[in-house]
Amino acid sequence: MADEGVVYINAEEGMKRVMNNAKLYAKLLGKFKAGTNLDELVAFAAAQDWEKAQGAAHTIKGIAANLSFTELFKQSLDVETQIKGKSLDPASLESLKACFAETLVQIDKVIAQYAA
Template identity: 30%
Template sequence: MDEFVKAELEDAGVNVDETLRRFMNNEALMIKFLKKFVDDENMKQLRTLIADKKYQEVLPVAHTLKGVCGNLGFVKLYELFSRMCQDCRSEQYENLDDMFAQTEEDYAKVVEAIKKI
């Protein structure tokens, strides 16, 4: 992987070395899955749920994104989705809008970094 791209991914909160290890050092396979993330529809669905204030429906989508982000080494996003899941489980929805705004920022950084691969 190009060092510039690796640095951009790391700046966006991606643990590239750990993710590559998860993919058994198969860089091509890792890149394939990173690029699939860009086309994943879960973030779009979550955006709609938050905008429509359907907070009771957020948990399964946030949980899916948490798992994907954890597997792909998106440390910042994983932490945000983890907190979102915790809040939804305890039915504490008052911070979801602000948390989602931060998630959108970090998500955009990750997607932009991936698009440079």
């Protein structure tokens, strides 16, 4: 369930990034949903493979920035910063997982809005 006041996707900003091409934005959202794997980040962090975990967090953060996933960007930035310090607060990782899941729910809504 989405937290009130939390912006998961700033679709207006995202649309500007693709020059208001709704079909392209919906396609990019679908690609994110199909191809972005949070499980990799979780596995690398659990194994304390900090270099790979940082790469996975950085990828998620970059895509989140490019697609205007506001909350996912903030949380993945926090996780990436922690990983750079070779540690990760389990609560931060759980929060990121919940944010990621909610972002996926919101993606479906945005795709439905723009894919038509």
